[in-house]
Amino acid sequence: MEGMEDLVREFLVEAYEGLDQLDRDFVALEQDPGSKEVLGQIFRTVHTIKGASGFLSLHKLGAVAHVGENLLSLLRDGKQAVTAETTSALLAMADAIRDMLEHVEREQSEGDQDYSPLIAALTRLADDGPSPEPSAAVEEARGPATAAEAAAPAVAAVGAEGGRGSVAENSIRVDVNLLDTLMNLVGELVLARNQILQFTASQEDSGFLGTCQRLNLVTTELQEGVMKTRMQQIGSVWTKFPRVVRDLAIGCGKRVRIEMEGRHTELDKTIIESIKDPLLHAIRNAVDHGIETPAVRRERGKPEEGCISLRAFHEGGQVNIEIADDGGGIDPERVRTKALASGIVSSDRAARMSERELIGLVTMPGFSTAEKVTNVSGRGVGMDVVKTNIEKIGGTIDIHSVLGRGTTIRIKIPLTLAIIPALIVTSGGERFAIPQVNLLELVRLDGSQAQACIEHIHGVPVYRLRGNLLPLAYLDVELGHERRGGRPSDREANIVVLRAEDQQFGLVVESVLDTEEIVVKPLGKQLKGVPAFAGAAIMGDGRVALIIDVVGLAQTASLIAERRQAESGRQGGAPAAAGTRETLLLLAVGARTRVAVRLATVARLEEFPTSAIECTAGHEVVQYRGEIMPLVRLADVLSVPAASGEGSDEGLQVVVVRGSGGRSVGLVVDRILDIVEEDIEVTRHSVHPCIRGAATLQGRVTDLLDVDGILDRELAGFAGHLVPAAAGS
């Protein structure tokens, strides 16, 4: 009896594999209805299942497989054409087989479902051929199929690759647990290797050193090898999607084609497992919400058949997955209304949100824009689950949508979770590991530089990294260490430039040691609430180092949230109404005048030597980033007497501003004072075209510049003059 159970188990494993293959084959068949090769493959799979079911006396299963096989043999021999009707019947057969297999797995019987209608349908199709009416549909279906013919050889190639014959000889099945154990052991080995390598620094025996070198190399190769055994092609998850898309599309009365690119991209098995559901969900969303019905698509001048394209590729040690549809896109206004209706955001905040932020709301829990609840989506659990699952494995998700043109979801995930390269830094005498995926660059400033280059805006340290303001956080402050060596700016600074959720920030650390491959170990439950750390690793000397959770740290240091606020202010483009909260850059012009521009319009802060200023048609210009940028001396515009010459000798302080039309102009000012975020009350006292009003900022009266006004006034003649000149050069 025991032997029998083993046989059943083996049969189940094989039959499930066969069914997966069937799903793929049926979709390939729809693309290329005549393919003998695919039909042969399907026939063989069904035949195998039938044969084994007879042997194991699973009679119902055998009966279903038998009639299916009959129909298939007719199709394979070209005695009947493949029609949508036959395909649907065969897919129903595959589903029935799957049901029965699941029953067998659970309760060792085929279950008591009645499959006679299915059997009858299959028999009728085999006996009479397809009814004449759907055969018209076949012709119609052929249209796109011929278009897809170019892709057909690729499909066939995949089929051949997935075929049992060649693979079975060269591969064996290995228990995943065994692979996990191996992975852990290799992790230990890597640690031991690192420890030995540290010893070799103090050794001189060349024989010993040579052996260590070899150990080092072999360990690295072994590590790579074991990692590879856990790697799976992302295609193994994707195989189910064509079927899902087909079924869904038919269910919604839509026509959807799925295109896949990069199915050979490899990922760690654990990661593959955890992205399966999020991807499926995103695709269902695309079919259900994204792609419009054929009628609507025709109206909008798009091809009736919608297209979902899946793309996977490696980039910078990460795997990128893109799910793009050419459907209706997300309507930010509808998101706004929905978000308000479901109380996700306050009306105040909703009014201020940018388009991108609104689209981001789609990933909030309890959000759905679907007009009606379908059995697919619209239940309010959706993109938030996708987002949480992706973030759980250290990935990020980004939604980009153009109304009427489609939506693209970009997912970035790490290759593997187990062993990662990391930068080792110190703070308060302890070592910390920063995952290299978050790392952009390192900046080192010596004592005097650090003092000069790290500036403070309202007590918040910033550093000008190639003209962009980089907010800084001190690791020892964030970790609550006692700061050593007095004021922060008195000593050298090592700035680790990091990226967290598309924002950059600089982390000032005590020292930067090295990069090292670390084995990530989880922290205990007692430390789950600590946002600054993602895990721990054992270092070469056997001590434990904590792995910094860059996103978590940025949140604790409120770097991310702050930037977001700035962004919403920027996008708001609020008119100069009373009581608006704005982020402003304060500038000094002349001896006493203070002016402010909206930070949102400021592209960069630059300093030009006086010699760089050239002249064209009576306008002062500088060459800036491959363009000729006009300069506007604010002192002249505002008719302010120039300051008493002390600051302006060494160079020009220039604020590069960008107007609504994308035009740039450099405003020459005397000093850059500060950045403030305040509720300002604007008094419209001025009739000057370049000033939109005045307000009291930091207790002093400040003119608010109208950037577009300045651009219009100052560039009126200039732009026309420049265009032919630029074309000539």
Place this chain on the structure above:
Amino acid sequence: MTKSCQFCTFLLHDLYLGVEVERVQEVLRYQAMTRVPTASSVVEGLINLRGQIVTAIDLRRRLGLPEREPGRQPMNVVVRTEDGIVSLLVDEIGDVLEVEAATFEDPPATLRGRARDLIRGVHKLERRLLLMLDVERTLAFDASGEAAVASGRG
């Protein structure tokens, strides 16, 4: 329940505490530790136990007892829990004792402070009292070190 039970005992300040012997994986001398900044002060640090990273809990702080005298190195009692292994830092290790169920009594109602939540009961031994530590509760605390499981204090 069986009539007698084995306890691994240890000393902590002026308390004589015990943990079921099945829960204890091993007892270690003081290990070099990596501190976890921003975590609760109850977490003393992380130790490397043969490649496994184990959180060490300062039992004195957890129970609200005075700090250990400087220079005195604690011992690690590594206990198994539902969420993996954790090390409890104690002053001194005692014997493994076999105690009778008959000597058990609930903690006195006058027992106050954190100990009220974490001590499950008392075994009246001949010469002294053995307090039974509730390991799961001991390890259930949030970032601030306060008990995550709120329970009525008399």
